[in-house]
Amino acid sequence: xxxxxxxxxxxxxxxxxxxxxxxxxxxxxxxxxxxxxxxxxxxxxxxxxxxxxxxxxxxxxxxxxxxxxxxxxxxxxxxxxxxxxxxxxxxxxxxxxxxxxxxxxxxxxxxxxxxxxxxxxxxxxxxxxxxxxxxxxxxxxxxxxxxxxxxxxxxx
Amino acid sequence: xxxxxxxxxxxxxxxxxxxxxxxxxxxxxxxxxxxxxxxxxxxxxxxxxxxxxxxxxxxxxxxxxxxxxxxxxxxxxxxxxxxxxxxxxxxxxxxxxxxxxxxxxxxxxxxxxxxxxxxxxxxxxxxxxxxxxxxxxxxxxxxxxxxxxxxxxxxxxxxxxxxxxxxxxxxxxxxxxxxxxxxxxxxxxxxxxxxxxxxxxxxxxxxxxxxxxxxxxxxxxxxxxxxxxxxxxxxxxxxxxxxxxxxxxxxxxxxxxxxxxxxxxxxxxxxxxxxxxxxxxxxxxxxxxxxxxxxxxxxxxxxxxxxxxxxxxxxxxxxxxxxxxxxxxxxxxxxxxxxxxxxxxxxxxxxxxxxxxxxxxxxxxxxxxxxxxxxxxxxxxxxxxxxxxxxxxxxxxxxxxxx
Numbered sequence: 001x002x003x004x005x006x007x008x009x010x011x012x013x014x015x016x017x018x019x020x021x022x023x024x025x026x027x028x029x030x031x032x033x034x035x036x037x038x039x040x041x042x043x044x045x046x047x048x049x050x051x052x053x054x055x056x057x058x059x060x061x062x063x064x065x066x067x068x069x070x071x072x073x074x075x076x077x078x079x080x081x082x083x084x085x086x087x088x089x090x091x092x093x094x095x096x097x098x099x100x101x102x103x104x105x106x107x108x109x110x111x112x113x114x115x116x117x118x119x120x121x122x123x124x125x126x127x128x129x130x131x132x133x134x135x136x137x138x139x140x141x142x143x144x145x146x147x148x149x150x151x152x153x154x155x156x
Numbered sequence: 157x158x159x160x161x162x163x164x165x166x167x168x169x170x171x172x173x174x175x176x177x178x179x180x181x182x183x184x185x186x187x188x189x190x191x192x193x194x195x196x197x198x199x200x201x202x203x204x205x206x207x208x209x210x211x212x213x214x215x216x217x218x219x220x221x222x223x224x225x226x227x228x229x230x231x232x233x234x235x236x237x238x239x240x241x242x243x244x245x246x247x248x249x250x251x252x253x254x255x256x257x258x259x260x261x262x263x264x265x266x267x268x269x270x271x272x273x274x275x276x277x278x279x280x281x282x283x284x285x286x287x288x289x290x291x292x293x294x295x296x297x298x299x300x301x302x303x304x305x306x307x308x309x310x311x312x313x314x315x316x317x318x319x320x321x322x323x324x325x326x327x328x329x330x331x332x333x334x335x336x337x338x339x340x341x342x343x344x345x346x347x348x349x350x351x352x353x354x355x356x357x358x359x360x361x362x363x364x365x366x367x368x369x370x371x372x373x374x375x376x377x378x379x380x381x382x383x384x385x386x387x388x389x390x391x392x393x394x395x396x397x398x399x400x401x402x403x404x405x406x407x408x409x410x411x412x413x414x415x416x417x418x419x420x421x422x423x424x425x426x427x428x429x430x431x432x433x434x435x436x437x438x439x440x441x442x443x444x445x446x447x448x449x450x451x452x453x454x455x456x457x458x459x460x461x462x463x464x465x466x467x468x469x470x471x472x473x474x475x476x477x478x479x480x481x482x483x484x485x486x487x488x489x490x491x492x493x494x495x496x497x498x499x500x501x502x503x504x505x506x507x508x509x510x511x512x513x514x515x516x517x518x519x520x521x522x523x524x525x526x527x528x529x530x531x532x533x534x535x536x537x538x539x540x541x542x543x544x545x546x547x548x549x550x551x552x553x554x555x556x557x558x559x
Contacts (some may be wrong), residue, residue: 012324013267042325046266069265072219075226086232 002045003084005126006036006061007119008052010068010091018095019115022066027116032123036061044074056080063126067119085131088122090115160247160342164189167345168239174347175221175378182231182346183224183330189339190233196299197222197235199349200313202557203282203373205380205387222300234337235301235321242344251339257332264327266302273322276310280384284352285394288383292319296537297329306330358407367393374405506510 007028011021015134021039028034031040036055043066063084071087078085092117100107130139163186167178170192192199201207201214210216211524225231234255270292279285283295294302300319304327310316312329320328352373356364363369370390372379375385378390391398464490 013265040264042265045263045325072222072300073266 002055003063003126004036004059004061005032005034005063005123006038006052006055006128007034007065007123008043008063010041010066011035011039013069013091013095015068015091016041017088018111019098020112023103023112024115024119027068027119028065031120034065034123043068044077049077051154052078052080065119065126067076067115067122078126079134083149084126085092086122088118090118094112094118162248162340162342163187164339164341165339165343165345166191166249166251167213167347169199169347169349170194170197170233170235171347171349172217172221172451173349174345175218175225177347178231178233179221179224179228182228185320188231189236189341190231191239192233192235193297195236195239195258195305196295196301196304197225197233198300200373202296202298203284203376203380205376218300223323229243236305237337240336247342247343249341250339251344253337253339255335255337257308257334258303259311259329259332260304260327261332262303262327263325264303264323265325265398266304267324268294269302269322270304270306270328271321273319274310275315276307276313277316278307278309283384284371284374286374286377291315320479334418353407360405361407363407368398372489467497476498 005028007025009015011022015021025037025039037119038051039149043052044050052061052064052066055110056064062081062082063086064078065086065088066078067088067090068078069087070089070093078087094111098107098114099110100111107115109133165181165186167181167188167190168172170190174190174192175197178188178190181326192195196202198214198218202216203220206212207217234253237253237255239251239510241256242249244250260445269288271294274292276291276292277291278291280287280289280293283289291307291313292304294304295309306316307327310319315373316330320330324440352371355369356373358369359365360556361369370392375389377542381387383512385395389398389401390396422525
């Protein structure tokens with residue numbers, strides 16, 4: 001099974017106002033040759049999720065890099081079966097925590113650079129990962145032999 | 157639950173206890189429904205500064221549970237929900253749950269535009285009313301679910317439409333109504349927790365009449381980094397650092413005039429003791445860094461064995477690493493990695509040659525001076541008889557055979 005990389009960038013929650021989304025997309029398409037790079041006003045909205053789902057179901061993408069909010073939130077929305085899902089946290093860790101008016105040499109460029117670095121890290125991480133089904137759907141064997149907490153986890 | 161109609165379990169209360177119970181049950185294969193009154197999970201533990209027993213921030217443990225919840229399809233939870241009625245019997249309960257309106261649907265991304273537009277302010281329930289918050293608010297910084305809440309006070313006010321228009325994602329529904337859900341469950345776990353004692357009832361200590369008399373849960377919020385004072389201990393009356401702090405232990409729980417109910421609730425069978433509050437106050441005093449951060453306001457003490465003085469600490473320090481195995485290098489399996497690189501495990505006792513039976517403080521006993529003569533010559537019995545000295549009467553041979 002080949003990895004088919006697709007990068008999705010959310011522009012909501014102030015991300016689009018702070019970052020140069022086009023330049024961020026170019027990192028994915030030019031540098032890492034991602035065949036799919038799409039942006040959305042709100043990736044977590046039903047329309048945004050449908051955008052990703054459409055690509056997954058048509059078989060064009062199975063390695064998803066989602067540049068949006070923290071993986072703590074919207075976990076159920078970005079849960080795609082049989083895909084590597086990598087959440088790049090450019091909302092909490094870049095846009096919300098850095099101030100574009102800060103006394104830096106070039107704050108805009110620094111923030112942009114940070115977001116691009118996070119994106120590069122995520123793409124690299126997906127390249128290193130094996131394709132496997134989502135963890136919860138695999139039957140796990142407990143290291144101690146006692147069924148314990150894994151007893152209930154059945155393969156789907 | 158062998159003969160029950162349904163095997164699903166209802167857990168009432170989404171605090172640390174309820175969450176743990178629900179997760180364990182769900183991971184053991186049952187369908188679990190968790191019901192929480194607040195708009196967030198975590199309960200009182202989420203409101204603490206640091207929690208027992210490790211004195212680490214509460215989100216250290218809560219995040220682990222949240223992650224387990226996200227991964228487990230068997231567990232569903234309702235926030236802002238209350239149990240209205242329970243009927244039936246063991247194995248076959250009918251439960252009626254009311255889900256109060258949050259006025260915010262699942263489209264919310266927690267961007268915070270509604271809070272910016274809102275001008276109505278309410279007492280922050282998460283901080284026990286120590287500060288004000290906007291009526292469209294995130295319960296706290298790390299709330300799970302990470303979604304805003306709109307207070308009913310805002311919905312009634314004229315500000316509501318303005319707040320709704322500010323939301324770019326269409327997440328605000330002002331006409332959301334309370335929803336009733338009927339469930340059939342086989343068992344119920346009641347983990348509804350506790351409420352802090354109303355400090356205004358403690359008029360003897362000036363509770364309610366002095367602003368600076370606060371409860372220990374409010375103290376936790378003051379000490380907490382995401383609290384109203386960002387972790388500084390400040391007097392509520394004038395927002396200045398206090399000169400002296402007194403902890404009144406068991407203030408509510410031992411008061412016989414008020415607290416029959418709470419006592420029974422906390423400690424069944426023990427009418428006049430509340431180790432919970434005493435231990436908790438000690439923990440508060442330690443963990444709040446009240447004493448550490450403000451030297452001169454009190455004494456800091458520690459009760460556990462310091463790491464540097466413990467056996468294990470010394471062992472780790474000497475070996476400069478964590479002991480992975482008790483086996484020495486020779487006993488390791490040949491395939492086991494790391495044995496060659498790691499120095500052999502040593503006992504933390506001193507070698508036997510250094511053991512002494514005398515105390516360390518005194519010097520060792522003097523050694524016997526070596527005897528210059530062979531043993532036979534020192535045995536006087538073998539000496540030839542000597543003539544008796546006229547000035548000195550020798551004892552009889554029978555009495556002192558050795559001399």
